[in-house]
Amino acid sequence: MKTIELKKxxxxxxxxxxxVPFLNAIKTILDYKKKEYFLELTIEQEKEILLAxxxxxxxxxxxxxxxxxMxxxxxKEK
Known part of the structure; x- marks a missing residue:
């Protein structure tokens, strides 16, 4: 099935x-999919990543x- 057919x-x-609860469940699934996740880093963490x-x-x-x-x-030394 093509994307457009599936959407329709x-x-x-x-x-x-x-x-309504079922529709809310569908909404939750759709909301989860659209979230853009990003990781907030400290300046020190950014420097470490760039160095690495x-x-x-x-x-x-x-x-x-x-x-x-290593x-x-x-x-062993400890």
């Missing part, structure tokens, strides 16, 4: 619903296994 069918079916990005571009990053090993060594 949904509009038609929704227009026949009289159950630059390091990654220069190849100055470690694999997950390398990081696990953390393991650090924990």
């Amino acid at each position: 069918e949904l509009i038609e079916r929704i227009s026949m619903i009289e159950d 990005s630059e390091e990654g571009k220069k190849g100055l990053n470690s694999s997950e296994s390398q990081m696990d090993e 953390v393991g060594e650090w924990l």
Whole structure:
């Protein structure tokens, strides 16, 4: 079914619903879909992300296994 056909069918079916709680449930689903989520960062967090990005571009990053090993060594020192 093409998008336009699906939209028409949904509009038609929704227009026949009289159950207010059910309509509110549909509205909740639609409201959730339209939300734009973003993460607010502190200036320090933004700087860290930019630094990490630059390091990654220069190849100055470690694999997950390398990081696990480094953390393991650090924990042994404690």
